[in-house]
Amino acid sequence: MRLGPIVAATVLATLAAACNKSSTASAPPPAANEAAAPEVPAPIMTPDDAKKALAGLPAPYNTADLDNGEAKFALCKSCHTLGQGGANMTGPNLYGIVGSKAGEGRNDFKFSDALKAANITWTPDKLDAWITKPAALVPGTKMTFAGLNDPKDRTDVIAYLMVQTGYKPK
């Protein structure tokens, strides 16, 4: 029995189907602030890239200690991811946080009414007040975090946030 032609025809049909599929799947690219598809890994920031990004930040963040920032971010990590397209957990993904409005559009994260009504733009100063004591800045927030008391730790964490969440100095 000669199966050759049948196998070839099947292969061709499969290829044609695959081609069709890929041409119909070319949807328009997502808007810039939409989460990337989860299977696309966030770009990895090398220590060198991080150092360069740090130098470009506004003072006093440009001289912050990124290693300490990373170490202190361990306190935030159980609730927050940083990379583009990262998951929402107990707290929202924080990609692009600096300069953005509080309580908005983080891939359908359910913010508290208190934070949504707070009308805050996340400047570095506001972030500093936030992580000093979230409930003091926004009474009724559902971020249950006691706060970072040391001002240097806060500066280092905010610099780390800027570097790791795609902040672009103006």
Ligand code: HEC
């Ligand atoms: C126990 C979990 C938890 C920890 C720990 C935590 N957060 Fe949060 N965070 C939240 C939740 C929940 C919200 C949403 C608050 C709301 O809706 O009121 C939030 C909101 C935020 C926001 C505002 C997001 C937006 O889009 O407006 C920022 C910024 C933030 N957290 C930064 C941090 C940083 C930095 C740390 C560590 C110093 C930290 N968080 C620690 C749970 C946490």
